[in-house]
Amino acid sequence: MTMKIGTGDFKERVDQGIHDSFMRGAVAGAQERMGTRRNDAAEELGNWEDWRSHGEEIRQHVLEHLDYYLQQLSENIASRGGHVFFAQTGEEANQYIQDVVKRKNAKKVVKAKSMVTEEIALNDCLKQAGCEVIETDLGEYILQVDDHDPPSHIVVPALHKNKEQIRDVFAERLGYQKTSKPEELAGHARLKLREEFLSADIGITGCNFAVAETGSFSLVTNEGNADLVTALPKTQITVMGMERLVPTFEELEVLVSLLTRSAVGQKLTSYITVLTGPREEFDVDGPEEFHLVIVDNGRSQILGGEFQSILQCIRCAACINTCPVYRHVGGHSYGSIYSGPIGAVLSPLLGGYEDYKELPYASTLCGACTDVCPVKIPLHQLLHKHRQNIVENTGQAPISEKLAMKAFGLGAASPSLYKLGSKIAPAAMNPFTQGDKIKKGPGPLKAWTEIRDFPAPNKERFRDWYKNRDKGGNQ
């Protein structure tokens, strides 16, 4: 298992998504709520564009000097008695964590929300090692209880479910008997989870940003579950994507502000926790043993290439919350734990074109994602780059399309061919034309006319009218 989710091909998944009216209602509502809150939170700063530029600079600077900051981070963690492991692949990361679990003879792991552990399918690996894994983020917990339904959104993993569905899941699996009120649902989960926190052997978290200068890492949450994950179990393992760090606390402040405003429209989330290494002599809580697992898993292949800017991502999901395609198909259609525009760029890079070649085309290149990105990743341009790669380097583009584009190249480059083509078009389209409309078109027009009318080519093209008019015939 990897980042791949769901079954069937892209078209089947989209079809399923489009016909899931519960999911679509939930997604549209969430997009509107989160979009509005994000816009207000951004506007409130007064100089959002300056903040974005600053965020972009910080992320670009870190990526340009990633080796330096990673070394600084790991030295600072080691000097405080923490362990650092660089995993080149997901398997290596999982193996290392499994080894720690075995060494500690751990039977139960509590986890805070982490996309990178989803990416490497850590939970499956831990279960194989005979360890019980409990997700403690409410959204992740709901999905886990619901027979491991995969996340459909990187910040709000259970976005595709409404509260009635969640009540039904809890009733069926946990014997829940109360209403679908969010407070009651959360209260029930909290009771259940409290027992788990107290009995867990190991806590595993992700990492929003590590701070190189101090060897710290930060967690941005609204539920406080991550604080219990890091405070109660004796052993803590933090897993981070290798690009998720900042030089100092100064940059951390900028990026956390951009993150909370972009992700949930809050000035700050309820909890922003910064932790540094294992428990020290006079600390009242915290783990006795601390491990940081830094995951490459394809990222160093992206670094230095034409897609480097995607590594600027701070996983806020603002692009997902504004995407008109995501709105209608939902997160599971992407077949990856990374959905929406960020997923459509990242999944083919981390998972390969073989599995994800459709994603770059699942966009109108409308640019809404690029506009909201707090660190100015040119998302729609990266989607376009994927398309170019697929056409030029992978040989995966359909032959009919290649021929059509070749014809386009020839026709558009030659005014006489172009003029001839547009002149004979009305006659060629005549068999399909009713009045001034084509209702059932041939070839590539078929897909168009299945849902909409297509205009019949004008018998008198604009250029004909203009020419006649020049001659005085059409004043």
Place this chain on the structure above:
Amino acid sequence: MKVTLFATCLVDMFQSNVGKATVELLERLGCEIIFPESQVCCGQPAYNSGYVRESKEAMKRMIRTFQNAEYVVSPSGSCVAMFKEYPHIFKEDHEWGLLAQQLAEKTYELTQFIVDVLHIEDVGAQLNGKATYHTSCHMTRLLGVKSAPMILLNNVKGLEYTELPGKEQCCGFGGTFSVKMAQISEQMVDEKVTHVEETGADYLIGADAGCMMNIGGRIDRTGKPIKVMHIAEVLNSR
């Protein structure tokens, strides 16, 4: 003022009325129109589908065609945004890169040209009825033209304007997206048409032939009594 018209392939072939309205409108505003016959398509359909090599031939043809123009004006935000992208596409080719830059700098979308270059905000148009306006993505986001169409429409006599709910949302055209991802496109255009209906408008006004073909095609197919008009046609109504 001499204005060289970049009509766009869609207008040339499918919406010649928009081309005519553009010519008449600009002439009424005191411009002299030149239409170079050698113009083809801006290359966007192939370029956006990833066929960069194939599209460059069309781009070079367009650069040559408009090389001597003083102002290039087009009734399509998306196609103008494509011209603005040329310098980036040819950035590694010194000679073409320079020519592309010159073309990008002198090219304007129609409403942008009227408001920013001609400094006219009221073209003396009249159209009676309720209208709403679709702000195309490429025109607003890539080209950054947001206020010019609104300024001009606000001064059209008899036109009662209602803002389109969810106006910044894409209509689902996206060039080849509309046929490659027809199923998703259908959901997007349906939501757009629903919003248009909610306004109770008689006219849906747009400034991009692609979006208009998409939304208009769906409106026609579903038999809604809404007329789709290009902003050039509205501004040319008297």
